Amino acid sequence: MSRLTALTNLNPSLGPRHERELALRTLAVMHWTRFMDEKMGKLVRQNKGGTFHLSMMGHEMIGAVSALSLIPGIDWSYPYYRDRSFAIGLGCSLEDLLAVFLSREIPHHSGGRMMPEHFSHVGLRIPCQSSVVGSQFLQAVGTAKSAALRGVSEVVYVSGGDGSTSQGDFHEALNFSCVHQLPLVFVIQDNGWAISVPVTDQTAGGSIAKMASGYEGLAVFDIDGCDYVETSEALKKAVEKARSGCGPSLVVAKVPRMGPHSSSDDPKKYKSEADFAEDRARDPVHRFERWLIENEFLTETELENIRVQRQREIEAAADIADQLPFPERSKAADNVFKSFETPPSTPQPAGESIVLMDAINHAIAEEMERDPGVVVFGQDVAHGKGGVFGITRNLTERFGKDRCFNTPLAESTIVGLAIGLSADGFHKPVAEIQFADYAWTGMNQLFNELSSIHYRSNGQWNCPVVIRMPYGGYIQGGPYHSQSIEAFLSHCPGLKVVIPSNAADAKRLLKTAIHDPNPVIFLEHKALYRQRVFCARPETGPDEFLPFGQANVVREGTDATIVAWGMMVVMAHDVAEQLAKEGISIEVIDLRTLVPLDFDTVLTSIKKTGKLLIAHEAARNSGFGAEIAARATEQAFQYLDAPIVRVTGKDCPVPYCKDLEDEVLPQKKDLELALRNLASY
């Protein structure tokens, strides 16, 4: 079979004319990509442009063919940083891509916040990409799950390099997409190197296709990514499989990396002359040009004219990009959060007294009732079990298995899935991490991805995601079921952090969280789930919401202020009631949300009492108490009549044995002693 016949056979419904157009379009995308690289390289050398250049040389064909296999604006894509030919092929403008290289202000990509080649385009459905190798895979899975849940035939494309397949996220993504038979096309652009690490040091056996072939339901294509026919055929099959609801595919495309890893890298330090010669011999642009001539799609003269034309287009685009302004300095910290108005709250007559766990369950159920986009997932959350604490019990029975489902035991999957699901503007993931102690295996998706998507895309994308995490000690959970991680979370710009101490707050705050277009971490104290004293409250109504950033003065007092959250509010209130009997008047403040923080309420109280104690069960060193103390020193120094005091957990993991746990976590007696001393200072 001649090459030409093979190509025409790719799609028998299309005639040779269409095939020629497609081939020439592919060539155009490859040329633009190649000539843009040459232009960028020149600008770096002349010190006229950006400082960082990622060369695509060698990767042009796989990206171009992939893009031209999709439907722009319908399908979704998560292209990695060496996939500029994909971005161009899908429709990103040449001026925009050059403007990003020159870190200029443009609506797409990042407006100067990200290094070049981190693609983001709302209209083309390219969600905002990060620099973290491999974290795109699980987000793509989330978007594919969204397409499956919405019942639409949208395909999701995600690419990565060979090095990215060593990341656990890659395997979690293959696993989840096979379990759920999602419409995904994974493309690995295997250039044999991850910076200087050859595939022999990277992948057991050296074959990514073999490594992945054990995932049931995954179609695997091991191809030469410089061969037009092979590449087109593989992509066509993979996209068709996804679009027809038959599940995911993995295309492993062997390509040369003809340039350095980046402009900061010198491949001569680790590649031999023979390696360079082999790369040059595989050049997909040169090979495709020859193929087009051999198959009479083009003459030599036509090819030469096309090359000159494409080069001119790149020069013109670079001139336009260079005219664009740099982003304004005054906007450097804009778009960390998307603006949000809490829905109007309509109080209803007090309902029956409920505990915290019921409040959370009811808040979720009411919001699922109201909004078909609310979906609940996590480990064990489905059906009658409803999570290890039973918080989501029977939501599956009530709303169906698409609205409340179990995930594999993989926290990165849970957070990545939430990010990808929320990209469609329809879904509102309310995910559960079984214990805050296990958030760490999902922390990359949480800290590096979820928190900053709005900022990185300069406000183009946002993640309306709620992540619920049971946290805290006093239940003899040992070091791995007792952690209080609020200080870590509040240190990460872009996350809101909520910690309710009673059922009425929990219900209203969670409902607000579900409406919020930003990521919200909702920390639920395990020891308070069923506690009646202090925590049980009359049920609030379905239209009652509590705005974030409003601390609650739980108890008024004049002798000292205690600032607390979660379990410490309950203890502080109890101790304050005891001390009141002796005439010591303590004001108790429940922060309710750490981010945003209502420091005004704390300030007002300090002005009244002149004394401040901060209580938290997390370890003292760099705890959130240090933040409150620092702000008090900055803003209320002149009102303080005594040194600021902290009562906290010890700088020690939380041990299992009750006596040891009591020793490490703050107790009521510790609060009482500290308050007595402070009041009498």
Ligand SMILES: Cc1ncc(C[n+]2csc(CCOP(=O)(O)OP(=O)(O)O)c2C)c(N)n1
């Ligand atoms: C999680 C993570 N670790 C390390 C890096 C630094 N880094 C950036 S690119 C890269 C190599 C990636 O190689 P590969 O996936 O094969 O893609 P290629 O660059 O070869 O196209 C490394 C180590 C990173 N960005 N992210």
